[in-house]
Amino acid sequence: MNVPKAVATEWLCDLIDMVITAQSNEFQVRRIEREALAFLSKGRERPEICWLVLAFTAFLRGDRDECVRCSEAAQALARHDVTILTNVASLMCDLGEPRMAVNYARLLADTQRSDPTSRIKAAHVFVTALHAEEAAAVMLAHDLNATVAEGDAELPRDIEATAQIFLRCGVDAEQRLALLETAVEAIRSQGCMIRGSRLMIYDDTTRYELYVDETASQCGNVNFAIAEALTTTFDNAYPEVITFVCRPVGSLSALASRSALMEVVQ
Numbered sequence: 318m319n320v321p322k323a324v325a326t327e328w329l330c331d332l333i334d335m336v337i338t339a340q341s342n343e344f345q346v347r348r349i350e351r352e353a354l355a356f357l358s359k360g361r362e363r364p365e366i367c368w369l370v371l372a373f374t375a376f377l378r379g380d381r382d383e384c385v386r387c388s389e390a391a392q393a394l395a396r397h398d399v400t401i402l403t404n405v406a407s408l409m410c411d412l413g414e415p416r417m418a419v420n421y422a423r424l425l426a427d428t429q430r431s432d433p434t435s436r437i438k439a440a441h442v443f444v445t446a447l448h449a450e451e452a453a454a455v456m457l458a459h460d461l462n463a464t465v466a467e468g469d470a471e472l473p474r475d476i477e478a479t480a481q482i483f484l485r486c487g488v489d490a491e492q493r494l495a496l497l498e499t500a501v502e503a504i505r506s507q508g509c510m511i512r513g514s515r516l517m518i519y520d521d522t523t524r525y526e527l528y529v530d531e532t533a534s535q536c537g538n539v540n541f542a543i544a545e546a547l548t549t550t551f552d553n554a555y556p557e558v559i560t561f562v563c564r565p566v567g568s569l570s571a572l573a574s575r576s577a578l579m580e581v582v583q
Contacts, residue, residue: 325366328353332373333404336411339513339528339569341377350374365394369401376408379510379530384412392421397428399435406442413501413511413527415446415494422446426455440472445516447493447525447559449479475518482523486558496547496554497525500561503546504529507539512566523559528566539563 328349335341353370368391375383388405395401406421422442429435436455443452453476483493504511504527513528529536540563547554547561 324352325363325370328370329366329373329400329404332370332377335377336373336408336513339566343378346374346377350378365391365398365401368394369404372405372408376412376512379512381412381510384408385414385417388417392424396424399425399429399432402428403435403438406439410442410445411511411513413504413514415497418442418446419448419451422448423451437472440476444472444476444479445514447497447516448490449476449483450490452476453480478518478520479516479523482518482521482558486555488555488558492555493559496551496559497561499546499550500525500527500543503543504539504563506546507542509535509539509563513569515569522557525559525561527561527563528569529563530566531563533565536563536565 331345332349335346349370353367353374357364357367368387372384372387372391375387388408391401392405402421402425406418406425409415409418409421419442422439426436426439440452440455443449443455456473456476501511509529509531511527512530515526517524517526529539531539543561543563
């Protein structure tokens, strides 16, 4: 017997809404988790959906390792499923795992070549994971700049602007990832789990915001740890090109760019 589609859709919609709005309901998360585990234990079909649900519940509970494990399990069972790839790629961005996010985005772009919507979602992930050039390549390969939906109207401009900012200063993708991963490790060293991320793009610089379930005062201490880690790890952390800041997850609003990534594909 399959997991009823209405049940799976309801689970995912509820969890995705919690992630997007940064407003978790612990009781509801635990209930959904129990039900998904029950479906798995009974050997019912569509286990990939249950594993995706469990990836979301782990994320909302603050369990990074379990979120990664469940995401990998979901993708292993449905390697070309657009719902799985779209959501695990976005989850990895929000979890502070840019390399994993990029890998899932590549799979999404490669396996959904005839689906412009999926490739646009992959481009979103590439930008957030500081791979603007790869995002541009995906968009240009199928002339997607002309087909973006209203909610994605700024995506082509953001991709071009971000790529040019890094190009002017000669900061390649590997250097960017190293900077981001250093900031992420500094945050985790303070006992915080990353609950969301976004890249802010300005005329000639960028700011990478990482959200944690802490007060503004605690975020100030974490920001000091980030700055110290970057300056001691790198001779040049390129602060004129990109800065990294920690912010309270409560300040993370339901942005169109986030909601455009996570969704249940009917």
